[in-house]
Structure formats: structure tokens, C-alpha cells
Amino acid sequence: MSSSTTINVPYCAVFLAAVSILLLRLLLPRLRPRKHGGAMNPPPGPWQLPVIGSLHHLVGALPHRAMRDLALRHGPLMLLRMGELPVVVASSAAAAREVLKTHDAAFATRPRTDTFHTMTRDGLGILFAPHGDHWRRVRKLCVTELLSPRRVRSFRGSREAEADSLVASVASVASASQGKAVNVSYLVSTYVTDAVVRAVVGGRIGDREALLASLDEGAKVAAGFSLPDLFPSSRLARALSGTARRVEDVVGELSRIMDAVIEDKRARRSGAGDEEEDILDVLLRFQHADDAPLDIGTIRAVIRDLFGAGSETSATTLQWAMSELMRNPAALRRAQAEVRGVLVGLGQSRVREEALPELSYLQLVIKETLRLHAPVPLLIPRECREPCRVMGYDVPQGAMVLVNAWAIGRDAASWGADAEEFRPERFEDATPAVDFRGSDYEFLPFGAGRRMCPGMTFGVIVTELALASLLFHFDWEHPGGAGGLDMEEALGITARRKNDLLLHATVHAPY
Numbered sequence: 001m002s003s004s005t006t007i008n009v010p011y012c013a014v015f016l017a018a019v020s021i022l023l024l025r026l027l028l029p030r031l032r033p034r035k036h037g038g039a040m041n042p043p044p045g046p047w048q049l050p051v052i053g054s055l056h057h058l059v060g061a062l063p064h065r066a067m068r069d070l071a072l073r074h075g076p077l078m079l080l081r082m083g084e085l086p087v088v089v090a091s092s093a094a095a096a097r098e099v100l101k102t103h104d105a106a107f108a109t110r111p112r113t114d115t116f117h118t119m120t121r122d123g124l125g126i127l128f129a130p131h132g133d134h135w136r137r138v139r140k141l142c143v144t145e146l147l148s149p150r151r152v153r154s155f156r157g158s159r160e161a162e163a164d165s166l167v168a169s170v171a172s173v174a175s176a177s178q179g180k181a182v183n184v185s186y187l188v189s190t191y192v193t194d195a196v197v198r199a200v201v202g203g204r205i206g207d208r209e210a211l212l213a214s215l216d217e218g219a220k221v222a223a224g225f226s227l228p229d230l231f232p233s234s235r236l237a238r239a240l241s242g243t244a245r246r247v248e249d250v251v252g253e254l255s256r257i258m259d260a261v262i263e264d265k266r267a268r269r270s271g272a273g274d275e276e277e278d279i280l281d282v283l284l285r286f287q288h289a290d291d292a293p294l295d296i297g298t299i300r301a302v303i304r305d306l307f308g309a310g311s312e313t314s315a316t317t318l319q320w321a322m323s324e325l326m327r328n329p330a331a332l333r334r335a336q337a338e339v340r341g342v343l344v345g346l347g348q349s350r351v352r353e354e355a356l357p358e359l360s361y362l363q364l365v366i367k368e369t370l371r372l373h374a375p376v377p378l379l380i381p382r383e384c385r386e387p388c389r390v391m392g393y394d395v396p397q398g399a400m401v402l403v404n405a406w407a408i409g410r411d412a413a414s415w416g417a418d419a420e421e422f423r424p425e426r427f428e429d430a431t432p433a434v435d436f437r438g439s440d441y442e443f444l445p446f447g448a449g450r451r452m453c454p455g456m457t458f459g460v461i462v463t464e465l466a467l468a469s470l471l472f473h474f475d476w477e478h479p480g481g482a483g484g485l486d487m488e489e490a491l492g493i494t495a496r497r498k499n500d501l502l503l504h505a506t507v508h509a510p511y
């Protein structure tokens, strides 16, 4: 079944709960929607119902898909009302350029939805931080210290060790019993999380399974559309919302894990030698800065944000890259031939990072994966800080602003009639070259502008290293054949695979 026809339960729940609120509202006139702006010429959008607004248009499909279908009818800049919340959606390269470049400053803050508020209850990091001095300071720290190219290079040894572990885990399943499928989804998620954890704290953590489970739950609940997000003025919405409780639980669990990680690091630091600093070392150094010390809540929140933002996204990319290669045997053969040829040329028996710049086709495979499967399909929501005119329409102050990077990556106007097909070669043909570094608005997997992803270099290298290793060491097959693989997406802040990717692996180059 295609995901566009899937009834997804959380949205039905939202719908039913919203209908209950509608009925109650008729009985309780005190429950009033919040007023937003007096826009003169608002963007067009679909017809609305009282109280629930446009929510009924989103039932039955994942939000990025439903919004793409609505945009085809209503235009590249569209106004929805989701409960009490005005939501402006940009769905073309031109609309994204206006939001992320022309009016970047006006849209550089994050909305204070109930979910985002709870997410930052135990400390404000970077992901959900409103635009302002705190965000500027932490962002600068991320860009110049924590995720700078030099720092990312310094984690190379731990990344390669984690890629070796990934290969060893696949090999052990492949050789343990003939015919047993490898759970690629689980193994790549574990690999990416371990690689990010090692960069942040310098080693693995004891609570790895708990961290994986919490990140997984966090990605599901942080989609930003829980009932209290949609009806912020309604206490009833909060009382009815199971999601709000799930967000509280996941925040509590993540805070517990972060505190244990920080305690453990403090204990290890007292006897530390002169090893390369990891990200937590740097943050703890800033905790004692003379001019503006970082408080412990911020440190806890920053590392939680890096775990969250770094793990799910890169793991999602790897899962879709392997899925697309299974469905496109010619691309799989070409990528495998390239990595095997390059490693023979370098005389290497396992993938080391110096081989990665030589793998030009593999890089195209990853670009094409990011184009078709933007891991954060609606980017992370922004909020309009001041009344703003975009493409001739007035965007009301306080509106949530979404950029549908998933739809933009598949827009035939930018990518041609075969936009829905997986064809890495399209990037070879493109003149001028199109890249994801934030200046080509038809291709925005990392966003653009001042809130653009600061972890891009790290995310790309983690993904390239694992994909090259999987293709070098193993031959892969889907039990149901190339055409039998389902491509259904899960609901969440990331658009990862709904079902685990289970593949057969045969060892090609022993580890």
C-alpha cells in the first residue's frame, strides 16, 4: 500500500479529539480560538471547518504528502489552519527561497508549541531555541567548536571503528545461519547513534539501548502536531492528549540519560590524559568560562539535541539509500563496482575515510537519496516573528512556517518529468551543479539560511562511510526481489522507513 493512502492512526486520533472539542466548544463558549494577525491578503488555502480549520484535509496521509497534494491545488505558498494554529507552507523552490533567504531573519525563530516547550523543559539547547542571544551563542559554539570541519576530522578514528563494528555485525548475521535476513534498519541506527555518541562523549554509553529507544520515541512525538500544539488555549486538549504525556516521558528519560552521561564524563575526566577533546569536553570547558559560563541545563540540552538531530537523520538517509539501491540494481552494481575498484586501487581491505572523496558515484547515490527522501521532510518548524509579505501574500505574525523540502525535492518543475525516479546520474548531467549546501532552493535536505543544519559535514561523512562499507564487503538481495520492497514512511519529525529493512547479505570481501 502506498503511504499516500495510508490511514495513520495519530491523525485520526487528532481528528476525533478535535471533533470532541468542536462539540464541547458549542457547549462551552469560553473556549475561544487565539486570534492571529489581521492579514490583508493571506496566502490561499483549502476550505476550513470551524474549530479544526484545515485538519480534515490532512487525515489519512502523512503531513508532507497531504501538504504536497494540497499545494498542487492551492499554490506554492499556502495557508492552513490547524486547530487554532495558522500554518504557512512553502512548497516550491521559489517559495523556499523567499522564506529561507529573502526573509530569513523574519522566519529564524522556532514556534513555542506545547511540544517544543516540553522538549526544552529541562534546558534550552539549539534545535528548539527561539531566535535570540541564547540561540546565537550556542549556534556559534556548534559551528566554530563542536561541529567544525577540524573537530569532525578529529573523530575519524571512532567513526571508522564504528563502521568496522557495523561490518562485523552484518557479517555475523550473514554467516550465522543461511537465509537469515539482516535487519539493516536496526544495525545502521545503532552504528550512527554509536558514532554520534562517541563524538559527543568520547566512548560508548552504558544505556545505549535506552538511548536508542528514547531517540526513536522522540522522533515520533516531536512532529509538532499534538492536540495541545493545535489547541494551545484549551486545557481540555492537554487533558485529552496522549502525545503530551509521551513527550513528557521521553524528555524525562532523555534528561536522566544525559545526566548519567555527564556524570560519567566528569568521573573519567578527573583521570584524563591529553587525548583529543570530544564535544562534551568542550562544553564542560565552557561551563567554567570566565565571561559567560554555560549552565548545566544548556549543556544537557545541547548534547541531547546533537544525539537527536544527528542520529535519526543520518540513519534515515542510510536506510533509504539501501532501499533505493535494492530497487535499482543498475545503480547498486555501479556503486559497488566503484567502491571495490577504488579500494583495490588503494590496496585497502576495509573502507578508510581517505577513500571517500574518490567515490564520486556513491556521493551521487547519497544526494539522490536526500532529494527523494528528505529525512526531515518539513524541516524544523519556523515561526513568523513580524508581519511579512511573501510572494505577494501577507504572512501573519505568529504563524508557523513549514518548508516542504520533501515536495520540493520531487517537484517536476525543478527536476523534470522523472522527478519521482531514483536516478543518481541526474546530478552528473546537471549544469550548473546542484548541491545541498543551502544555496540551491530546489534541494534542501539540510535547510538553508541561519537555521540551516550545522551538522551537515558530520552527517554526510557518517553516511558515506557506512554505505561504502556495506557495499564493499557484502552483496545484497531483498528476499522479495527488487520490486517487492515496501517504501512506506513512518510519521514523525523524520520520514524514516515505517517497516524495518530486512535484507540478505553475502560476504564479498571478508572483514
Ligand code: HEM
Pocket: 126, 127, 128, 139, 142, 147, 196, 305, 306, 307, 309, 310, 311, 313, 314, 317, 375, 376, 379, 380, 381, 444, 445, 446, 447, 448, 450, 451, 452, 453, 454, 455, 456, 458, 459, 460, 463
Ligand atoms: C543526513 C544527516 C542530516 C540531515 C538531513 C539534517 C537535516 C537538518 C535539518 C533539515 C535541519 C533544520 C534546518 C532548518 O530549520 O532550516 C537541521 C537542523 C539541525 N541539525 Fe541537522 N541534519 C543531519 C545531520 C546532523 C548531525 C550529524 C548533527 C549533529 C551531530 C545535526 C545537528 C543539527 C542541529 C543542532 C540543528 C539545529 C540548528 C538550529 O536550529 O540552529 N544534524 N538538520
